[in-house]
Amino acid sequence: MPIVDSKTGKTRKEYSTAGLIQAANLMRGYNLITLHAAGSGHSGGTMSIMDITAALYLHVARHDPQNPFWENRDRIIWSTGHKAPSLYLGLGMAGYFPVEDVVRLRKLYSPYQGHPNWHMxxxxxxxxxxxxQGLSIAVGIALAAKMDKKNYRVYCLTGDGEHQEGQIWEAAMEAGNFKLDNLCSILDKNRLQIDGWVKEVQNIDPVADKYRSFGWNVIEIDGHNMHQILSAFEKAKTIKGKPTLIIANTTKGKGISFMENIAGWHGKAPNREQMVSGLKELGLHYRLDYEKLLKKADEYQAEATQKLMAKVPKFSRDFFWNRQSQMKVAMKPTRAGFGNALQRYGDDERIVAIGADISGSIKISQFYEHDESRRDRWISVGIAEQSGTALAAGLAKEGKIPVFGTYAVFSAGRNLDQLRTTVCYGDFNVLIAGAHGGVSVGADGATHQALEDLFQICGLPNMHVSVPCDALETERATEEMLFEIKGPKYIRFAREATPVITTKETPYTWGIPNIYRYRGEQPEFIDAFDVKLATEYKNEKEDLTIVACGPEVPEAMRAAWILKQEFGIETRVMNLHTLKPLNPKPLVKAALETGIIITAEEHQVGGLAGWVSQALHNAPELYHKPLPFGSIGVRDRFGESGQPWELMWEFEVSGEHIAQKAKELYDLAKRTKPKTRKTTKKKAALKTTRKKTTKKKVTRKKKIQKGK
Amino acid sequence: MPIVDSKTGKTRKEYSTAGLIQAANLMRGYNLITLHAAGSGHSGGTMSIMDITAALYLHVARHDPQNPFWENRDRIIWSTGHKAPSLYLGLGMAGYFPVEDVVRLRKLYSPYQGHPNWHMxxxxxxxxxxxxQGLSIAVGIALAAKMDKKNYRVYCLTGDGEHQEGQIWEAAMEAGNFKLDNLCSILDKNRLQIDGWVKEVQNIDPVADKYRSFGWNVIEIDGHNMHQILSAFEKAKTIKGKPTLIIANTTKGKGISFMENIAGWHGKAPNREQMVSGLKELGLHYRLDYEKLLKKADEYQAEATQKLMAKVPKFSRDFFWNRQSQMKVAMKPTRAGFGNALQRYGDDERIVAIGADISGSIKISQFYEHDESRRDRWISVGIAEQSGTALAAGLAKEGKIPVFGTYAVFSAGRNLDQLRTTVCYGDFNVLIAGAHGGVSVGADGATHQALEDLFQICGLPNMHVSVPCDALETERATEEMLFEIKGPKYIRFAREATPVITTKETPYTWGIPNIYRYRGEQPEFIDAFDVKLATEYKNEKEDLTIVACGPEVPEAMRAAWILKQEFGIETRVMNLHTLKPLNPKPLVKAALETGIIITAEEHQVGGLAGWVSQALHNAPELYHKPLPFGSIGVRDRFGESGQPWELMWEFEVSGEHIAQKAKELYDLAKRTKPKTRKTTKKKAALKTTRKKTTKKKVTRKKKIQKGK
Known part of the structure; x- marks a missing residue:
């Protein structure tokens, strides 16, 4: 059953078994080049599933690349979304678009997102x-087919680690009970997941027995043997009254010797040398013109960059990080601070770390990596955020200090009801780590960029929430939350390296924001600012306040720098690291003293802005004070693939955007309220005086730093 | 292994098998009285599990009622939390407290919450x-025991419908892989769930095979045969290297002939006659002094009421619903409107309703109840919110209009990641119904009262959100969302009957709030108000605006009535039924025209207030206008058991509380801004003029009503 013309029913293109084997090999070659061009992506799983992809898209499934929405087409759902490049190559080879286009993978504005987006x-x-989630979608589609008496078949591609998710078993139960014989699920059993061997992370076997007990027909094959693949698909079509699972035993990284059976290749792209070496192994070194393809990728990137840069606010010079000879800053990912804290304090026998498969990525693995004896207090639950969360509550009940972490989308979303009912209502001492907060996650795209977590997390009674501003503050916040904060607690951090703006001397007190004041350019960015606890900060009648959290704090500082250098505007930057319980005092004080408030968050606007706005609105001190207010954050849209800093610009959460918004508000406030002109003059005078003070302060600060 | 003295290790109390049988019978008697006294609760399941409860608490588990936190005690986790009365009776019989105290079940401030709260x-x-969720907690505790080399055992009580939840299988996988032989789970297999027979709702069988394939030892028994129960528990203790599941085949409603095997008795309490008849069947009619027990319950209720009423704001007369000879109002639950809409429009072949076990309770069953032919478009997924949500997306993809509904805690929480990634990112046309929004859910307590759903739901890109104010508006909103709104959509409604404040003539336009203006007392409450679309409303320079949604709208109207009658304060009430996308214009207009804004929501403060606050703060028109602002809502605490209206008062979301807050703000705004005094005088003059106008308007309105 090949690729067909939906109008005539005739075959568009036919592949022999040998042809399919060859096609899969070619797709593996494209995959290497594509992943290398992207600089990230999932090598292991795309290679293990490639033969199945070739079989499905080029021979098994009835579909028409000229008519993608043909209502009688077979539907193929990629529950295992991170294997998207294989899906794209299947479509490209089938004729949906030139297969070479896939080299735009994971780049800004590209339809080849890190994880599939059907709208693009x-x-x-x-x-x-x-x-x-995909198997449930497939069940829905298969049910619709039955309702509409349509003959199309529904295919679903799943992975083995994925079978640790409870939802798979909900869907399996439904498919079995609904007797969906138009549904065929393929389990790409490559035996490895990010954290290691599936059987060690959280064994899913005997998976065939499990499916049979859920009412399925099960076929087991060698997932790299094209004859077996085709025959399994054929056999599945003949089974009546039951859905069929094809367990495809595969090799992760199949075809590339140095990738095969190595967990480390789960989410890694080959470098140039590895790409070339891989192409040689596949015998495609001469056949695929990788130079041309990489050039195509570069050209696309250049176009995307141009389109993006046209939208970024411009100033008289380039204020981006480390673009000038001074104001240099060190970059370190906030997640590193989380890992460091677990490494540093993990000897405490009460601490138990719970892994949900992406332990290296979120740095929770640092808990045991340097001390194997801590393995006794390491619990791997696999990809099972719901159970992992409630399990953590059970540990907390017995006096442990459990740390459960994964990407925030999953640790503050997939498990929300468990957080609510078991952890928060039970008021258990559980630390939840929400990694990959914000668009700066980068190329993985929308599904992995947590932009909504603060909404639900800050809404939970009993919860404590911290969003530290850099790697060091993350380390300190983690320590604070481990030992000082009792009850449910959530720490949010990011993926990308962001500026380090604190030192050991920087104050850090739970519940009290820090105030940063720009004092003039310095060789080091960090030295250009004074920093004080909000409670110790003395009013300087600045023109405005920027309230920020997380890696938006350095962006806000950069905005303060731009505002002063370009427009002479004085800014108070507030690092509001503790979001819940929210301390309204420094906010109200800032509103009274500086008048204009701007919030900045790497989140949908409102996660921070909503609480700040309410705190200000509810303060009786401000009932008679007008308050120009603005917010920087993602504007109610999902994320995208792209490079982290590209996305900071595209989603308008960069220092440039904060500065632009601040200038706008400043001008608007001035324009619509004529009397402030007088004040402005006074302020100008004040600024001259202040400059002298600034110098003194800088000298004082240097003394403190010398003293460390 | 009986109840022990944790200090000496000696037995405190010992039961023979016959004694346990007798105890279980007595507990069934107490259960009848308790549920009757509560007026709600779960008869069926508490009866089916009672023999197991008696065995566990009086013989099998090692525990000491004098030392409840004894570290070596066996732990018993009630994953099936709605069977709480059985748990309380187990504890009472064991000696934790006088067993008679359980008659306080589900009453305000009582430790005997509708679902168990371990802090109380x-x-x-x-x-x-x-x-x-409980099996995961049990896994956590069992792991802690292994880590700490403790010998206590962990018991977990689960139900059969509960096995439709994927999390059970996550936990089962973990327990099997971790070889937790200190864990014993009991499946109270009474074969019925709310929606009917488990095998028809979503079959879990062969459940023994399933557990075996997840690495468990399985024992199957008659759950009402005490010998078999005791022997199963003993055998479980001897199994090494595996957790044990005891499948207890039971009868729902066991012991009471008219309750046995009737799904309708899942969540229903016996009336007095049924209680007496049940006690007779149990041979306890003379033994249990039910009159005394019921009196005890009444006395407790009286105390609780007194405590509560001392906190409710007082006015010169009682403004509560239907307490006066005029201002009468009809009461109807908003959920009825949802059911009516599905019944009315369900003939549309595209509509597919998806049931998640509580179909009658949320009225989604009205879709098919009056037309069996619609059963073809009714999909029961059971208690599986995650899969149900993604399955709905699959249906939507194929052109269906799926409606997925359950309690909002589950339909907007348990499935959050599915809503986010599959429904909203995929932008599928799925209608999600969030029932049981707010504390007025009543006696079920915190776990079932959705107070946070709007946080996460309004935060999702592409989502449309409606919170209609009464039954009729719910019907109209449901119609609108079914057919006019494309994409992900969420409708939130409540459980309790609330005032009907709209008629067929009341305007309803998606995205445009209605304005209610109090015009003076009338025989019917609804006639005391003019209502207009915000876009057609003309400024009357009222003293303040109350912005409300859902059943807080009638409460806000009641506040407007109180404010006018008691203090002469004029109020604009805004029914903000469309929360997303939020229309800022009417809000900004109200702020400009009336000055003071108060929000009212039956939700944690912020679900409505946060968005209103931001909309006002971001409006440049208001940058120079001071704005006193206040919020009514639940103040960052979990709900409780109690009667719906008791909880409205306890959680300070009643009309009385809105009026009190409004008066406070009004006085504060006046006090701190002396010039308004002059304005006030002017307003007084204006009010006299307005009264005349009011009369005219009322007459006009009556004409319209006559015309229907």
């Missing part, structure tokens, strides 16, 4: 990327 | 009520 690319049937 | 009652090990 015809042929993609559903947007996936959060594991364990 | 020693002996309760965990707060549960959201199904499928």
């Amino acid at each position: 690319l015809a042929g993609v049937e559903a947007s996936t990327g959060s594991l364990g | 009652l020693a002996g309760v090990e965990a707060s549960t009520g959201s199904l499928g």
Whole structure:
């Protein structure tokens, strides 16, 4: 059953078994080049599933690349969304678009998102990327087919680690009970997940027995043997009254010797040397013109960059990080601070770390990596955020200090009801780590960029919430939360390296924000600012306040720098690291003293802005004071693939955007309220005086730093 | 292994098998009285599990009622939290407190909450009520025991419908892989759930095979045969290297002939006659002094009422609903409007309703109840909110209009990542119904009262959110969302009957709030108000605006009535039924025209207030206008058991509380801004003029009503 013309029913293109084997090999070659061009992505799983992809898209499934929405087409759902490049190559080879286009993978504005988005690319049937959801979608489609008496078949591609998700078993139960014989699920059993061997992370076997007990027909094959693959698909079509699971035993990284069976290749792209070496192994070194393809990728990137840069606010010079000879800053990912704290304090026997498969990525693995004896207090639950969260509550009940962490989309979303009912209502001492907060996650795209977590997390009674501003503050916040804060607690951090703006001397007190004041350019960015606890900060009648949290704090500082250098505007930057319980005092004080408030968050606008706005509105001291207010954050849209800093610009959360918004508000406030002109003059005078003070302060600060 | 003295190790109390049988019978008697006294609760399941409860608490588990936190005690986790009365009776019989105290069940301030809260009652090990979470907690505790080399055992009580939850299978996988032989789970297999027979709702069988394939030892028994129960528990203790599941085949409603095997008795309490008849069947009619017990319950209720009423704001007369000879109002639950809409429009072949076990309760069953042919478009997924949500997306993809509904805690929480990634990112046309929004849910307590759903739901890109104010508006909003709104959409409604404040003539336009203006007392409450679309409303320079949604709208109207009658304050009431996308214009207009804004929501403060506050703060028109602002809502605490209207007062979301807050703000604004005094005088003059106008308007309105 090949690729067909939906109008005539005739075959468009036919592949022999040998042809399919060859096609899969070619797709593996494209995959290497594509992943290398992207600089990130999932090598291991895309290689293990490639033979199945070739079989499905080029021979098994009835579909028409010229008519992607043909209502009688077979539907293919990629529950295992991170294998998207294989899906794209299947579509490209089938003729949906030139297969070479896939080299735009994971780049800004590209339809080839890190995880599939069906709105951006015809042929993609559903947007996936959060594991364990696709089988349910497939069940829904298969039910619709039955209702509408349609003959199309529904295919679903799943992974083995994914079978740790409870939702898979909900869907399996439904498919079995509904007797969905038009549904065929393929388990790409490559035996490895990010954290290691599936059987060690959280064994899913005997998976065939499990499916049979859920009412399925099960076929087990060698997932790299094209004859077996085709025959399994054929056999599945003949089974009546039951859905069929094809367990495809595969090799992760199949075809590339140095990738095969190595967990480390789960989410890694080959470098140039590895790409070339891989192409040689595949015998495609001469056949695929990788130079041309990489050039195509570069050209696309250049176009995207141009389009993006046209939208970024411009100033008289380039204020981006480390672009000038002075104001240099060190970059370190906030997640590193979380890992460091676990490494540093993990000897405390009460601490138990719970892994949900992406332990290296979120740095929770640092808990045991340097001390194997701590393995006794390391619990791997696999990809099972719901159970992991409630399990943590059970540990807390017995006096442990459990730390449960994964990407914030999953640790503050997939498990929300568990957080609410078991952890928060039970008021258990559980630390939840929400990693990959914000668009700066980068190329993985929307599904992995947590932009809504603060909404639900700050809404939970009993919860404590911290969003530290850099790696060092993350380390200190983690320590504070481990030992000082009792009850449910959530720490949010990011993926990308962001500026380090604190030192050991920087004050850090739970519940009290820090105030940063720009004092003039310095060789080191960090030295250009004074920093004080909000409670110790003395009013300087600045023109405005920027309230920020997380890696938006350095962006706000950069905005303060721009505002002063370009417009002479004085800014108070508030690092509001403790979001819940929220301390309204420094906010109200800032509103009274500086008048204009701007919030900045790497989140949908409101996660921070909503609480700040309410705190200000509810303060009786401000009932008679007008308050120009503005917010920087993601404007109610999902994220995208792209490089982290590209996305900071695209989603308008960069220092440039904060500065632009601040200038706008400043001008508007001035324009619509004529009397302030007088004040402005006074302020100008004040500024001259202040400059002298600034110098003194800088000298004092240097003394303190010398003293460390 | 009986109840022990944790200090000496000696037995405190010992039961023979016959004694246990007798105890279980007595507990069934107390259960009848208790549920009758509560007026709600779960008869069926508490009866089916009672023999197991008696065995566990009086013989099998090692525990000491004098030392509830004894570290070596066996832990018992009630994953099936709605069977709480059985748990309380187990504890009472064991000696944790006088067993008679359980008659305080489900009453305000009582430790005997509708679902267990471990902070309120020693002996309760965990707060549960959201199904499928307890086994994970038990896994956590069992792991802690292994880590700490403790010998205590962990018991977990689960139900059969609960096994439709994926989390159960996550926990089962973990327990099997971790070889937790200190864990014993009991499946109270009474074969019925709210929606009917488990095998028809969503079959879990062959459940023994399933557990075996997840690495468990399985024992199957008659759950009402005490010998078999005791022997199963003993055998479980001897199994090494595996957790044990005891499948207890039971009868729902066991012991009471008219309750046995009737799904309708899942969540229903016996009336007095049924109680007496049940006690007779149990042979306890003379033994249990039910009159005395019921009196005890009444006395407790009287105390609770007194305590509560001392906190409710007082006015010169009682403004509560229907307490006066005029201002009468009809009461109808908003959920009825949702059911009516599905019944009315369900003939549309595209509509597919998806049931998640509580179909009658949320009225989604009205879709098919009056037309069996619609059963073809009714999909029962059971208690599986995650899969149900993604399955709905699959249906929507194929052109269906799926409606997925359950309690909002589950339909907007348990499935959050599915809503986010599959439904909203995929932008599918799925209608999600969030029932049981607010504390007025009543006696079920915190776990079932959705107070946070708007946080996460309004935060999702592409989502449309409606919170209609009464039954009729719910019907109209449901119609609008079914057919006019494309994309993900969420409708929130409540459980309790609330005032009907709209008629067929009341305007309803998506995205445009209605304005209610109080015009003077009338025989019917609804006639005392003019209502207009915000876009057609003309400024009357009222003293303040109350912005409300859902059943807080009638409360806000009641506040307007109080404010006018008691203090002469004029109020604009805004029914903000469309929360997302939020229309800022009417809000900004109200702020400009009336000055003071108060929000009112039956939700944690912020779900409505946060968005209103931001909309006002971001409006440049208001940058130079001071704005006194106040919020009514639940103040960052979990709900409780109690009667709906008691809870409205206890959680300070009643009309009285809105009026009190409004008066406070009004006085404060006046006091701190002396010039308004002059304005006030002017307003007084204006009010006299307005009264005349009011009369005219009322007459006009009556004409319209006559014309229907």
